[in-house]
Amino acid sequence: MARGNPYFRPLLWPTVATVIALAMLVGLGLWQIERLHWKLDLIATINTRMAAPAALPPAQSEWASLDPAALEYHHLRLIGTFRHDKELYYFAQGEEGAAGYDVITPLVLKDGGGIVLVDRGFVPEEMKDPALRKAGQVEGEVTVIGVARAPQARGQFTAADDPVRNIWFTRDPKTMSEAVGLGKLAPFYVEADATANPGGWPKGGRTRVDIRNEHFHYALTWFGLALGLLAVYLFYHRSQGRIGRPKA
Numbered sequence: 001m002a003r004g005n006p007y008f009r010p011l012l013w014p015t016v017a018t019v020i021a022l023a024m025l026v027g028l029g030l031w032q033i034e035r036l037h038w039k040l041d042l043i044a045t046i047n048t049r050m051a052a053p054a055a056l057p058p059a060q061s062e063w064a065s066l067d068p069a070a071l072e073y074h075h076l077r078l079i080g081t082f083r084h085d086k087e088l089y090y091f092a093q094g095e096e097g098a099a100g101y102d103v104i105t106p107l108v109l110k111d112g113g114g115i116v117l118v119d120r121g122f123v124p125e126e127m128k129d130p131a132l133r134k135a136g137q138v139e140g141e142v143t144v145i146g147v148a149r150a151p152q153a154r155g156q157f158t159a160a161d162d163p164v165r166n167i168w169f170t171r172d173p174k175t176m177s178e179a180v181g182l183g184k185l186a187p188f189y190v191e192a193d194a195t196a197n198p199g200g201w202p203k204g205g206r207t208r209v210d211i212r213n214e215h216f217h218y219a220l221t222w223f224g225l226a227l228g229l230l231a232v233y234l235f236y237h238r239s240q241g242r243i244g245r246p247k248a
Contacts, residue, residue, distance in 0.1 A: 029222035121202035135199025
């Protein structure tokens with residue numbers, strides 16, 4: 001008489017393939033969990049920096065060894081004079097999706113003569129010409145409050161900059177300074193806050209902190225696939241009479 005003694009006789013190659021695939025899927029899930037904690041820490045760091053009061057920029061003597069990423073998202077208070085004759089134009093979109101440019105102007109700092117590129121804000125395409133927004137070409141000493149940003153990395157599909165037409169698709173102080181002949185340039189740039197400029201243009205306050213955090217869902221997907229694979233593996237062995245049958 002048969003006794004209730006379930007047994008399991010795994011097939012070699014399906015088992016080897018399943019173990020390898022499970023290890024990969026679980027590994028990917030664990031990696032997404034690590035990325036989740038990294039992203040949460042990053043968001044917390046950015047929020048802390050954005051909430052802190054504005055400080056003076058690092059001294060020019062520190063620029064050579066400065067890590068721009070360590071300064072990013074800190075509010076800075078800059079005092080100096082704009083070089084409107086050296087304006088740069090970063091291709092961008094307005095709030096309603098209209099094409100235009102962020103006006104990036106070198107600011108010669110009051111103390112030491114170092115230069116920081118300041119993204120003063122957006123202008124529509126038809127107002128790129130400074131002559132059409134003379135009121136915003138502020139002369140003399142100014143104080144700018146803004147957010148420090150690290151140089152942008154060029155993406156694989158980013159369009160090439162056009163120094164001849166002075167149109168840029170990445171905000172990289174070093175590359176920009178070489179095109180317009182600037183010296184003593186900070187290795188970071190600053191996005192001006194939303195304080196209105198005379199005449200209304202450019203419109204500042206362009207800093208956006210919108211960091212996607214989908215790693216938890218990605219982790220669930222990988223772990224779910226692992227469980228699904230295990231279920232298929234067991235169901236297949238059961239259908240082949242290699243699992244769940246009582247021994248005689």
